[in-house]
Amino acid sequence: MTISSGPKTAFVLGGTGNMGREIVEHLALAGTTVVFSGRSQARGEALALRTGATFVPGDVTDRASADACLQQALGLLNRIDLFVTAIGMVFVSPIGQTSEAIIREVIEVNLTSVFRCSRWMFDHFKRNGGGVMVHVVSDAALRSIHHIPMYTTAKAGLLVMSELMSAEGASHSIRVNAICPGATVPGVQATVAGFEHHAEDASTWGAAPSGRHGHPTDVAKSVLWLASEDAAHVSGAVLRVDGAASAAMRGGTRA
Amino acid sequence: MNGGRRVLVAGGTSQLGAAIAGRLVGKGDHVTLFGRNSRNSSFVNEIGATVIEGDAAVATDRARLVEQLNVHPGGLHGLVVVFSAVYTARLSETTDEAWDAVLEANILAPILVAQVCLPLINNGGSIVFIGSGTSQWPEMELGAFSVAKRMLERMAQVLAMEVALRDIRVNVVNPGEIDLVVGEASLPPLRTLAPTAVPPLGRQTEPEDVAAAVEFFLSEGASFCTGTSLTVDGGTRAALRSHRVRQ
Numbered sequence: 001m002t003i004s005s006g007p008k009t010a011f012v013l014g015g016t017g018n019m020g021r022e023i024v025e026h027l028a029l030a031g032t033t034v035v036f037s038g039r040s041q042a043r044g045e046a047l048a049l050r051t052g053a054t055f056v057p058g059d060v061t062d063r064a065s066a067d068a069c070l071q072q073a074l075g076l077l078n079r080i081d082l083f084v085t086a087i088g089m090v091f092v093s094p095i096g097q098t099s100e101a102i103i104r105e106v107i108e109v110n111l112t113s114v115f116r117c118s119r120w121m122f123d124h125f126k127r128n129g130g131g132v133m134v135h136v137v138s139d140a141a142l143r144s145i146h147h148i149p150m151y152t153t154a155k156a157g158l159l160v161m162s163e164l165m166s167a168e169g170a171s172h173s174i175r176v177n178a179i180c181p182g183a184t185v186p187g188v189q190a191t192v193a194g195f196e197h198h199a200e201d202a203s204t205w206g207a208a209p210s211g212r213h214g215h216p217t218d219v220a221k222s223v224l225w226l227a228s229e230d231a232a233h234v235s236g237a238v239l240r241v242d243g244a245a246s247a248a249m250r251g252g253t254r255a
Numbered sequence: 256m257n258g259g260r261r262v263l264v265a266g267g268t269s270q271l272g273a274a275i276a277g278r279l280v281g282k283g284d285h286v287t288l289f290g291r292n293s294r295n296s297s298f299v300n301e302i303g304a305t306v307i308e309g310d311a312a313v314a315t316d317r318a319r320l321v322e323q324l325n326v327h328p329g330g331l332h333g334l335v336v337v338f339s340a341v342y343t344a345r346l347s348e349t350t351d352e353a354w355d356a357v358l359e360a361n362i363l364a365p366i367l368v369a370q371v372c373l374p375l376i377n378n379g380g381s382i383v384f385i386g387s388g389t390s391q392w393p394e395m396e397l398g399a400f401s402v403a404k405r406m407l408e409r410m411a412q413v414l415a416m417e418v419a420l421r422d423i424r425v426n427v428v429n430p431g432e433i434d435l436v437v438g439e440a441s442l443p444p445l446r447t448l449a450p451t452a453v454p455p456l457g458r459q460t461e462p463e464d465v466a467a468a469v470e471f472f473l474s475e476g477a478s479f480c481t482g483t484s485l486t487v488d489g490g491t492r493a494a495l496r497s498h499r500v501r502q
Contacts, residue, residue: 094417095417100314103366104363112355115354119346122346122347145413149413149414153409153413156405157402157405159405163393164345164346164401164402168395
């Protein structure tokens with residue numbers, strides 16, 4: 001039995017967040033040459049220093065900036081084998097009271113930005129004769145979470161997007177899979193300036209049935225598996241990494 | 256007869272909207288239609304509905320909608336949101352412009368119209384969104400559309416929780432493919448779809464099938480149904496069928 005090593009090259013979109021950071025670290029440890037993007041210059045530089053991965057600063061809410069990140073990543077790697085998206089922005093507000101601007105931003109960040117970059121990467125993979133994409137989605141895409149309705153809506157769309165791309169990619173040796181983490185600590189950070197109180201607040205959550213919260217490591221290890229040859233026939237998968245939180249209703253839990 | 260409940264059909268000037276409106280008027284509802292397309296206005300006059308012309312994406316049009324609805328005292332019993340724009344293309348070939356337009360029509364417009372109408376809906380009222388069978392099972396050739404319709408379904412579920420305290424119900428009707436007039440509220444297709452397999456029940460989905468499901472969700476009979484969806488597609492998405500060009 002051989003233990004698979006990581007892919008040769010990877011680009012991680014949203015590598016400076018809590019999930020993305022752990023994914024970058026795991027890939028780097030597996031011997032993958034990693035480029036990652038993110039908004040936070042400080043977090044990006046620190047992670048690059050620690051892991052040897054290359055940081056390309058960029059904000060996915062700015063479409064031109066996202067496009068530039070992709071070009072930069074390709075310039076640095078020449079060929080990308082693995083593409084991971086770890087983008088997320090929660091916003092706690094009832095639908096009836098959420099402004100149009102916020103609705104648009106939540107959809108742009110959680111869904112449209114990932115769609116645009118995935119579409120670009122799909123073309124790249126097609127030209128290269130294949131590739132692997134992993135989208136970090138959310139268990140909100142499986143079961144609606146009522147206090148973050150627009151996040152739920154956007155992530156539900158993202159999961160379908162991931163499934164559709166797997167169907168499209170199958171004949172081009174492109175594998176596309178989705179990971180749905182549950183409550184993760186540390187998890188999604190607030191990304192709308194001035195709305196820091198909308199960051200995920202772990203103190204309001206009950207533990208998953210597994211007895212603990214998820215950790216970004218759980219997600220990172222799943223990414224490595226999905227990227228490996230061991231998962232060669234796994235595409236269009238929706239991988240719950242949530243300690244069974246979304247599997248069935250339970251009494252007295254969150255939501 | 257329903258005894259003069261007031262119902263707004265948003266996107267009601269489309270062919271499907273008109274079918275829904277026609278059925279509700281036939282059952283005794285007072286129906287107002289809101290939409291961009293005045294093409295069906297003769298039909299609307301015939302059935303005795305009123306029309307408010309406007310674009311859901313335009314804030315001033317939405318404000319005008321509320322203003323005109325407020326002219327009638329007594330609030331709304333029902334809101335039916337029919338907005339829909341089909342776009343035939345795979346995701347990998349969907350341009351930014353097409354993606355934005357599909358999301359605008361299929362998810363943003365429904366949310367924005369529901370938002371302005373919420374205060375007008377009476378306790379005990381009912382909201383029905385028209386989704387698509389693609390939200391149950393996405394279609395590769397209807398990429399962005401499948402994404403947006405799943406979003407609509409999930410948004411409706413959360414909205415159902417938000418308004419439950421007012422005893423307002425929110426449900427979704429997911430039609431199978433309906434053979435509407437070409438060009439109906441849709442973007443020019445990037446691909447031509449292969450002929451649709453006939454649903455297991457032996458015929459295509461008709462607007463009237465959808466209207467019947469809408470009528471149910473607006474009715475007393477559905478008074479304990481909320482946050483749910485009903486697929487009306489003749490069994491198309493009940494199971495995979497092999498040896499078919501398209502599911």
